[in-house]
Structures are given as C-alpha cells and as structure tokens.
Amino acid sequence: MASPFPNDIVNAFCIDLEEWFHVCEVSTPYDDPKTWETAQTCIVKDTEVILRLLDEAKTKATFLAVGWLAEHRRDLIKRISDAGHEIGCHTHFHRLVYELTPEQYEADLTRALGALREVSGQPVAVFRAPGFSIKPSCFWAYPIMRRHGVMVDVSIVPAPRAHGGINAFARDPFILHTGEGTMKVFPMSIMTALGQRIQFSGGGYLRLFSMPIVHYGFRQNHRAGRPVMTYIHPREVNPQQPRLKLPWKRRFKYYVNMETTEAKLRQMLQSYRFGTVADALAQVKHFDEYEMADGDIVPVREAAAHGSADVAQGAD
Numbered sequence: 001m002a003s004p005f006p007n008d009i010v011n012a013f014c015i016d017l018e019e020w021f022h023v024c025e026v027s028t029p030y031d032d033p034k035t036w037e038t039a040q041t042c043i044v045k046d047t048e049v050i051l052r053l054l055d056e057a058k059t060k061a062t063f064l065a066v067g068w069l070a071e072h073r074r075d076l077i078k079r080i081s082d083a084g085h086e087i088g089c090h091t092h093f094h095r096l097v098y099e100l101t102p103e104q105y106e107a108d109l110t111r112a113l114g115a116l117r118e119v120s121g122q123p124v125a126v127f128r129a130p131g132f133s134i135k136p137s138c139f140w141a142y143p144i145m146r147r148h149g150v151m152v153d154v155s156i157v158p159a160p161r162a163h164g165g166i167n168a169f170a171r172d173p174f175i176l177h178t179g180e181g182t183m184k185v186f187p188m189s190i191m192t193a194l195g196q197r198i199q200f201s202g203g204g205y206l207r208l209f210s211m212p213i214v215h216y217g218f219r220q221n222h223r224a225g226r227p228v229m230t231y232i233h234p235r236e237v238n239p240q241q242p243r244l245k246l247p248w249k250r251r252f253k254y255y256v257n258m259e260t261t262e263a264k265l266r267q268m269l270q271s272y273r274f275g276t277v278a279d280a281l282a283q284v285k286h287f288d289e290y291e292m293a294d295g296d297i298v299p300v301r302e303a304a305a306h307g308s309a310d311v312a313q314g315a316d
Contacts, residue, residue: 009222010273012186012229012280014088014154014202015050016128017065017080019043020235020242022094023254024131024163028244033068033093042241043069044076046234049262051083057269060085062277064128064154067092067112070119081120086276088126089113089150096133096163097141097155106144113148126277129155131163132188139295146180152277154229157188159197167197172226173284177291177300184281185290185297189228191217202231206264207257214264218272227280230268236261 020042021030030039054061063080065087070077081087091097092112097105109127116124127150134141134155145153153176158169173186190197193216199205200217221228235241239258246254268274289300 013061013274014231049237059274062086064088064090070115077119087120097129098138125151132157133164143178143180146178159190174288204253
C-alpha cells in the first residue's frame with residue numbers, strides 16, 4: 001500500500017520487550033523477580049504478533065529487551081536477533097533508574113548487557129530506561145552507560161509524564177560528551193498541541209488517540225525534518241492478557257483501547273517508512289553537541305559558563 005504521506009524520512013520502530021506484569025511504581029504480586037519464573041507468560045505469543053506485522057511491512061525494528069528475558073526466554077531473544085532486528089537493553093529487572101543508586105544501576109546494567117549480548121551475538125548498544133525514567137536527578141547514568149558500551153540512549157521524553165519527562169529538553173537527537181566518551185541521545189517523539197508538549201506515537205498515547213491525531217504528530221515532526229520514534233509493548237497487542245489490580249488512573253492508561261493496537265500499528269507501518277534506531281539516526285545530517293556539567297546536560301559552548309542554562313533546551 002502506498003504511503004498517503006510520502007517522504008524520505010526513516011522513523012524508528014521500537015518494542016519495549018517485557019512481560020505483561022512488568023509495571024513501574026505500583027505494587028503488584030510480581031514485585032519480586034523470583035515470582036516471574038512461575039507467572040503466566042504471554043510474551044512469546046504477543047511478540048509473534050509484532051514480528052508478523054513487521055514482516056508484512058518488510059521492516060526491521062529495535063527490540064529493547066529486559067535482560068531477565070535473555071536468561072529465561074533465550075529462544076525468543078535469539079529468534080528476534082536471527083530475524084535481523086536490533087537488540088537493545090531495557091535494564092535487567094525493569095526498575096526505574098531514578099529509584100536506584102549509581103552502584104545498583106551499574107550492577108543491573110552490566111548483568112543485562114552481558115546476558116543480552118551473549119544470547120543475541122549483537123553489541124546491544126541502545127538503552128531505554130523503564131518508564132522513560134532518566135531525568136536530571138539521575139543524569140549520572142550516562143557515564144555509566146557509555147563506560148559499558150551503550151552508544152545510544154532513547155530514555156528521555158521531552159514533555160511531562162508520570163515517571164520521567166523533561167519539558168524543556170531538546171527534541172532532536174544530539175551528541176553527548178559524558179567524560180567516558182561520546183554517545184547519542186535520541187529523545188522520544190512528541191508533538192505540540194494547544195501549546196502543550198505531548199506524546200502521540202506509542203504506548204497508552206497511541207491507544208488513546210485516534211489515528212488522525214497520530215498522523216498530525218508525524219506530519220509536525222516530519223515538517224521539521226525530524227524522524228519519529230514509536231514504541232509499543234508486546235502486551236498491548238493482547239486484549240486477553242491477565243489483568244493486574246491497579247489504581248484506576250493507571251488501569252485506564254494501561255488497558256485503554258487495547259483492542260485497537262494491532263490495527264493502529266498496521267496502519268502506521270503502511271503509512272510511513274520505519275527501521276531500527278540505528279537506521280533512523282543514520283539519516284540525521286547534523287547533531288548538536290552537549291556535555292555533562294555540574295550534574296546537568298548543557299550545550300558544549302555553554303558548559304564553561306554553566307549555572308542558569310536550561311537542561312539540554314532545544315528549539316522546537
């Protein structure tokens with residue numbers, strides 16, 4: 001099917017590869033990873049739906065996998081890698097980064113990277129924090145990432161959100177000098193509507209919004225020459241998944257319009273060009289440069305005079 005919005009921009013298609021019970025900041029019967037081994041599993045069946053959609057569209061994607069899966073669902077990680085998709089890291093135990101100490105984060109990251117690299121045979125150089133939970137209080141994570149071979153972070157939402165979100169953050173991918181080497185930061189895609197920055201292209205936002213709103217977000221970013229990053233969780237294509245007892249706001253966001261996900265993903269894949277995070281970044285012709293300064297991320301030219309600069313603030 002020909003795209004109704006033809007352009008040459010390759011967008012990033014991401015899957016946060018985790019089980020249906022991997023929830024942040026809400027207590028459930030699955031808080032302890034020891035319970036995961038005996039819990040009902042849906043991830044293989046749900047991931048097969050996504051793999052089929054990608055095959056139909058002849059598209060590769062980036063699967064940001066919880067490291068625990070590489071230890072307990074090895075065949076799934078290997079199958080995804082053997083199909084030519086990019087494997088990235090989504091921590092080992094799906095914990096919010098800002099709730100960890102640097103030492104805890106480094107231990108979790110190294111275990112996850114080791115397991116994922118061993119099973120997939122890939123460098124596993126892309127990272128996403130659960131809940132997009134990289135925010136100014138834990139920018140210390142970037143030198144740790146880089147020290148362990150992470151070259152691209154896709155953890156920040158440049159808009160308000162529950163777990164993280166930095167409203168003044170840059171929207172375009174940029175180079176970050178960490179002290180341990182350089183890496184790229186690719187912020188999650190947002191759109192501006194009624195003067196507000198909001199997400200539109202993945203997770204509960206994709207399920208909540210109608211497709212005309214999603215297309216509006218794509219067009220707004222494409223007019224700026226900016227690739228869109230989408231994301232989805234395997235559980236979101238499975239309306240029959242087990243249901244967790246969650247507070248009503250979280251329950252709404254977690255389960256709203258679950259029955260629409262597969263059709264919306266298929267329409268997106270038919271309407272736009274997609275690839276891995278690496279594919280999307282490969283077409284970017286210019287990267288602004290930032291560096292760590294006094295715990296913040298600031299433009300390189302402002303680092304020496306840092307004090308009042310907004311955190312990685314970029315033009316819309």
